[in-house]
Amino acid sequence: MATQQRRERERARRASLIVSAAREMAEAEGWDSVTIRKLADRIEYSQPVLYGHFAGRGAIVDAVALEGFEELAESMERARTSAEDGGELEAMAQAYLDFAAAKPAVFEAMFTLAEGLQFGDEALEPLKAGFASLYAVFAPLAGEGQDPETLTETGWAAIHGLATLNRDGRLRPGLQSQRLQILLQRFRGGSGA
Amino acid sequence: MATQQRRERERARRASLIVSAAREMAEAEGWDSVTIRKLADRIEYSQPVLYGHFAGRGAIVDAVALEGFEELAESMERARTSAEDGGELEAMAQAYLDFAAAKPAVFEAMFTLAEGLQFGDEALEPLKAGFASLYAVFAPLAGEGQDPETLTETGWAAIHGLATLNRDGRLRPGLQSQRLQILLQRFRGGSGA
DNA sequence: GAGCTGATCCTAGCACCGCTAGACTTCCGA
């Protein structure tokens, strides 16, 4: 009886060990070098054990991505709620860009590697939470007769584009905050100072 | 003497055959299934022949990406120059989004797979041409004391984010043109009608 | 406490990948 629970605990613990090992390896050497063999070595089990926890390599990447979405949502929400009046958008956008810059491998898992994550109405909780944070900030900026959700998507895309192009070295380095300022100015229609 | 030239021609022809085969396969079945072996089968040569043309698989992907940049730059420039007054930004942005939607595999090669392409000041011609088109449209929109190049980067990122998030199914389908309208309205500061 | 049963784990191997060494064939120029 209690045995069953202990096993369950150990299983869960090992699963999260796999995920964090994958994450660390990816962040240190890139996703290409995260192989099942190395992962198995790292956690000191044979390869088949990994398949007892995840359907395959892709599922492990997805798990890292999901963890990333949780953290991103949390970061954004914290930034938003602790910002002073009028500074919510900037704080949240900055949190997004910081996340992308600080955890590039996780970000990559979330937005270019993940394949099994559901979006839209049936999305998992962390994904919805992240969008909700964005919505809370963008919706008030919607103009007359403008759908706030569509505006949110647009604003998200703008921030996201900034994050990805910058990460891939396609924008001039050292100017990210200037670009963010321009974006903010355009979206809230202010002076940009 | 003439033999040398004929050989040169045949070589070039075969190189472009490889690139277009890779491109077609990627567009049809995804980049994962573009393997050197299948590619060799397709062009009816053995694998080592491919390595006489390209340093490796990555170089082939890069070649497809470069071709993509040429086409994208051309599309944007055509859209921009043939648009009626005041419609340049919309036409160009639309061209960008259309390209991403119509040729997803090429777009993927350009922005997530390519590894050997230089950006910035030493970028290849097509990349510079593409940015020049963007610059021509965005620069006039720069506000007082605002760096036009930084504005261009920001605008590009916004459009790019729209393209990628939409491609990955992370935005509600069927609303891309509404999102573009919102973006345009925000960037030119107009009414958005 | 002995024996059974089911969960757990590993060894070994499949089919595929990118890439390359070395042999063979073909063609050109002297």
Add this chain to the structure above:
DNA sequence: TCGGAAGTCTAGCGGTGCTAGGATCAGCTC
């Protein structure tokens, strides 16, 4: 005609994700 260079192929190396099948070990039953 013949020698050398260019071109091409076969075969194979080390790696990948993934899995079948057997061994081992824990816990339950009597």
